[in-house]
Amino acid sequence: MTSVHTPTAPSTPAPSRSTGVALMSGGAVSNQTGAAIGSLAFDTITPAGVVAVRQWLAAVVLMAVTRPRLREFTRAQWRLVLALAAVFAVINLALYSAIDHIGLGLAVTLEFCGPLAVALAGSRRRTDLGCALLAAAGVAVLMRPQPSTDYLGMALALLAAACWACYILLNRALSQTLPHGQGTATACGVSGVLFLPIGIGVLLTHPPTATALACAITAGVLSSAVPFLCDALALRHVPAPLFAIFMSLNPVLAATTGMLILDQHLDAWQWASIAAIVTANTTTVLTRR
Structure with missing residues (x-):
């Protein structure tokens, strides 16, 4: 998952914006590359x-x-932190788990429906209704019955999408009461503690090789630490709408990364579905102030 932030940012000069684009590019590439390496x-x-x-x-x-x-x-802040930790x-x-079943590109695309749903929720604009229908059509094509359809993997990806929507809402509430990302960091710390018995149990029953451990550590660095820092720095150089549009390209980047690193190839209908979901999110951002 990539962190989503939507603060208000003033207009920025071209050199500063170029720096922001470079940071966003680096963070996005790092995130998807880390996920691909982790899947190895x-x-x-497991x-x-x-x-x-x-x-x-x-x-x-x-x-x-x-x-x-x-x-x-x-106590109120701790309740939000604990809820966000569970979401993490x-x-x-x-x-x-979805990546293990249906591949990186499709898993990230379906997961991306979470923030899109938050953006469209409660809107009565015709443009947003059209975007919702376009995204729904993309999801329907991805999940169309086929001999090779993995519904468990798709269900897991949609669960991740629901969690991403919850993450946005909880993170927004925490940012209003705890400055400088303290709430998000604490939730991540609590989530790490929650994973201690799970992780220890898995590593004891599935002894890791040096290669597997290196892949997992690389995924932690590239998919968590680097994107977090890149996104935080990028938002100092680019306006929030541009950041949101750039985030829309993550499904395309994930599918490309899966093809190049994991040899996961998609058919024309799947690429069209990804394009539909990305277009819906980009249009939603562009047509809003």
Whole structure:
């Protein structure tokens, strides 16, 4: 999963915007490359093992960077943190399990329906209705019955999508009460603790090889630490709408990465479905102030 932030940002000069685009590009490529490399360890330590290692690394990095003041948190803030921690735990496990079943490109595309649903929720604009229908058509084509259709993998990807929608809403609420990402970092730390018994159990029953462990660690660095820092820095250089549009390209990037690194090839209908979902999200962002 890639972090989604939607703060208000002023217009920026071209050199600064170029820096922001470079940072967004680096973060997106890093995120999808990390997911692809992490999937190479699935056969050895299972998706749960890879997610556990990723969560532990993300927790250490984010807690070290933000240094949240835990003793100052209120009960209401802790409730939001714990809810977000549960979302973190489920979303990554669901996404990586989906990647194991249906491949990187399709899993990320279906997961992307989560933020799109948040953007379209409650809107009565005709443009948004058209975008919703276009995205729904893309999902319907992806999930059309075929001999090779993996409904479990698709269900896991849609679970990740629902969790991403919850992540956006919870993160938005936390950002209003806890500054500088303290809530997100703490939730990631709690999620890392939740994965201790799961990860230890998996690693004991599925002894990792050096290669598998290296892949899992690489996934943790490339898919958590690097995108988080790149996104945070990019938002200092580009307006939020441009950031949101750029995020829309993640399904295309995921499908391309899956093809280049994992040899996962999609047919014309699947590419068309990805294009429909990306177009729906981009249109939604462009037609809103």
